[in-house]
Amino acid sequence: MKAIFLHILLLFSISFTFGQENYPKREFRGVWVATLNAIDWPFSEKDSAEQQRRDFISLLNFHQKRGANALIVQVRSSADVIYPSNIEPWALSISGQQGMPPKPFYDPLKFMIEEAHKRGMEFHAWVNPFRAVTNTQYVKVCNDHISKTHPEWMLKYHNLKILNPGIPEVHQYVNSVIEELISNYNIDALHFDDYFYPYPDHGEIKGDRATWRKYRTDNESIRDWRRSNINTFIEGVHQLILDKRPSLKFGVSPYGVWRNEREDYDGSPTRSGYTSYDHLYADVRLWLQNGWIDYVAPQLYQSTKHKNIPFKKLLDWWGENTFGKHLYAGHAVYRVDRSLERGWQDKTEMPDQLYAARDNQAVEGSILYNSTAVWNNQGGIGDTLKTFYKYPALLPTMPWIDGTVPLPPQSPTIKEMPIGVTLKWEIPEKAEDGDIPTTFVIYSADKGVLPDINDPRQILKILKNGETSFVDQRTSYIETYTYLISSLDRFQNESEAVLPIYPKDQNVILPDPLNEDIIVEVNQAVLKSTWELVNSIIDNQGITMSKDLK
Template sequence: MKRLIFLLISLICLGSMQKLTAQPKQEVRAAWVTAVYGLDWPRTRATSPQKIQQQKNELIEILDKLRDAHFNTVLFQTRTRGDVLYQSAIEPYNSILTGQVGKDPGYDPLAFAIEECHKRGMECHAWMVTIPLGNRKHVSALGKASVTKKRPAICVPYKREYFLNPGNPQTKEYLMSLVREVVERYDVDGVHFDYLRYPENAPNFPDKYDFRKYGKGRTLDQWRRDNITEIVRYIYKGVKQLKPWVKVSTCPVGKYRDTSRYSSRGWNAFHTVYQDVQGWLGEGIQDQVYPMMYFRGNGFYPFALDWKEQSNGRQVIPGLGIYFLDPSEGNWTVDEVERQIHFVRTHKLDGEGHYRVKYLMDNTQELYDILTEKYYTAPALQPPMTWIDSIPPTAPTALKVEKLKEGYWKLSWKPGTDNDSRNAPTYVIYASDTYPVDTSRPENIVAQRIQGTEFIYAPILPWTVKRYFAVTALDRCGNESTTAAESYSSTR
């Protein structure tokens, strides 16, 4: 029966390959930008003004290519193993920036990434590795700046590595202090937590003392799951008190547990690493999850359906293992990724994440070209977080279009009446050759996340010039206003 179910699922995917699923107007298109070991960025050390600029240019090149492919979300690695890529009062700068632990690179990489993402209409989420602290060599290199030296009570050694101890109640407070730095000081759109779990298959993890002290009659397994859930809950509530619109997400192990359709074969989030992710979704202490679904066939489709069915209305964005397209990593062919994108859209999950951005930049097996030519041919807006706020902003008014010179037009409008300066709306520009402009069609989106009340329209190719325009307001939770439309032709 399980084989029959999987066969039916596969036939659905193959059938959808014959007819491209329409591109949704709202969809997360995310890429992980990995800084640890310089896997994706940076390649250059910031040791002089010229090399600082070169390091910045390397990130700009990545962001430009993501924008050109209509990605809308960048998961920018902000904390790795007890070190960070922003100016912190708690942990030192990662040595990947300059070649030296704790050395200021001469600019703030997180602030720079946020600014450059926003310029391109993309969200920037601070991707933070949480529980692991690195091996002995790494911890030794951090010296007195390591949390293992500053806060030894919340750190434990295990299998030649160090970890924060999820069983110590002070661990969640320490992690929240890092999150607070990021959320209060930076205009991030989200905080994204990685390795928020116990090490895999860790029956001898050194937490017996804490279990005796805090277990309160629970089994060890349930106590450990409760510890991770309490960290998730504490951070989620803390972020929402600071800035309700900042998205809180994790990238859990890709299979939650066995499903009625297929077995996880003993490797899953619930039992192996003590992540009760569907419990988090049910409690509403996640806005998004990016399950690491780096599997093919029956390792992907039944479990993707399970995430969707148990989402409680929260956003599920499967992480796709595009690194397996590299022959040195695996033996995938690009049609596997295409089938997974079709499946995500057919079953109305909320988008997909691509791990890692290097394989997009390298156009591995022509994946980047395939995305731009077949799947991401038009922009996409972010799905709204209606559980935080479902009220759209008031619409802009009085849209005017003024011709400046050949090939350039100035759009201007009056803002709505929204007063919340912290959650001030940005604007989406639409254009088409028909009136009124159909704002339900993603191919009519010209630009998004426009701040201020002016926009210069300058199409690269003269034959792509559009005749009519419309503008909507978009709040930080993704709610879109009604339309301010121009009522006459101005570009021809």
């Protein structure tokens, strides 16, 4: 502890009104980026490596300006990948020919992750675990593709081929692909979509009956057996993550309806022709209940006016069935102004969905499908996001993975400079879990007011990648604003906020109502200590503070 000159500004006018309630400080703001058939990226399968890099940076910058803080990028769409692998071939979208690397050579996934992290955005690696060939009539697979090296593992359905989830060796194979991915790349999450068993668009799947008879347990029905296969797979991936990278998030984006209430007492008030449980054999509710996944992002792709699957009722059902894990609403931006469904012709449909998700206490954020629809401002969505995501947001925390709070910035100082008010600090020591924060949040409030760190409107800047200084060019006078600085670890756990101190040689005149300089001894100007100090000064000066502030 050391004696320092600290001049406290004490004009309190904290307000808990519209902005704080409607602009949450923490919110997941994701965008799906599909690479299959170059839907979202690359912009063309014929693009050079340099063009791919330029376009991805443009895509990142575009979404960042519209408030996104996470990208969910498809890295394995059809048993082929967008990174160098010892197990699977290069994806068709990277070079225009499956099995061929980009030219000139580079590692797209490594590049993407680094660029996303530079901007403080999470990178979720989207994997299709079982899909092998999307269309056997048109897709030309390379010789080392799994459909050729292990044709006995293929389950054929119409023009689709999938890896048969009922074969134990298939689970081992897919797990080896996932292990390679999570071991070699600094991704923030592993993400699966809704493709497990195929959608029954062409009748009941029949090609796995021999496998069922071989591997079923006792008198297990083929439907229960299929569900058991997917349950076993998801539990196995969960355990793999715990063994190899316990800090990695694991999320799934299933078809929006788990089960209808007419089939199951626990089901949703919907009348969907498909359900995740009965037709894709994905018991997502069980996965949440057992803690096998960390978040669910159901594809709520019908409008609020849909007769059988209304958006809001289904969203409410998911909110009641998260079992303590995160829920992100999946929005069908690509259907705005395109779908024949009447509700999607309404210009207010997507804003209504976004606000409904934000107003639901159980929902931690939204993910938009797809990047191209947002890029093209389809239905005005890009303009909507500028307002909806007007203020920055930190990502929601997952305390069951990491709930340890980092240490606050060390030795924070504030100084007047001709170029603006300069804030500096040092990176703190490791926290109890060994994390060293490399992201810092600067809060700012008008003269005489301590910033409210729960109000995202008062976030002045989020500094990434270990930056330890900031110049507020709005003013060159210390008295204009009051600042607080906090640390964030990788899981967005936030430290106590600290008040930067004035150097001893800086003379600052304290404004009314104190009318005198106050010399105070504090410990690193931690916010908790500052509030204790403020209360003491208020009592000594005879100032009355409202009960709300107390």
